[in-house]
Amino acid sequence: MILRYSTALLLGLALMFSTAQADQKVTFNGYELHYIVINSTMLTPEIAGQYGLVRSGRQALLNLSVLKQRRNDVAVPVPDSTVVVRVRNLLGQSNRLPMRVVEEQNARYHLGSVSFDDREVLWFDIVVSIPGERDFSFSFSQELWEEEA
Numbered sequence: 273m274i275l276r277y278s279t280a281l282l283l284g285l286a287l288m289f290s291t292a293q294a295d296q297k298v299t300f301n302g303y304e305l306h307y308i309v310i311n312s313t314m315l316t317p318e319i320a321g322q323y324g325l326v327r328s329g330r331q332a333l334l335n336l337s338v339l340k341q342r343r344n345d346v347a348v349p350v351p352d353s354t355v356v357v358r359v360r361n362l363l364g365q366s367n368r369l370p371m372r373v374v375e376e377q378n379a380r381y382h383l384g385s386v387s388f389d390d391r392e393v394l395w396f397d398i399v400v401s402i403p404g405e406r407d408f409s410f411s412f413s414q415e416l417w418e419e420e421a
Contacts, residue, residue, distance in 0.1 A: 309394075326385050329418045331386070
């Protein structure tokens, strides 16, 4: 499902994502995968409500962006990229995380929401598919803390 969001929302999300943690990215075959997980309480109630995002102290938002590297150091979104994400905990329980695509003029995000327990460590196993390229697999873990909504 592709959703078209307002520039204000995406600028707000980009600002939050850029200030929440240092740049988290991996490069592969001339592409970049940018990734971040934030507590959904970082979204304002208005933004969460307007776009149907769950805002809860025990709900995290995963944001992924797949970009093509260019010679001038400006990366551009890959319009036909797809991602499959599995989330697992330390007990080995694993679930596929539903992702939705948000597109803007110069941006494309894959967003997914995941519930967690306070101080839970979750592993995110990601497979990026781009037509004509080999799939790229990447995993990372993050400890999540419950926050007041």
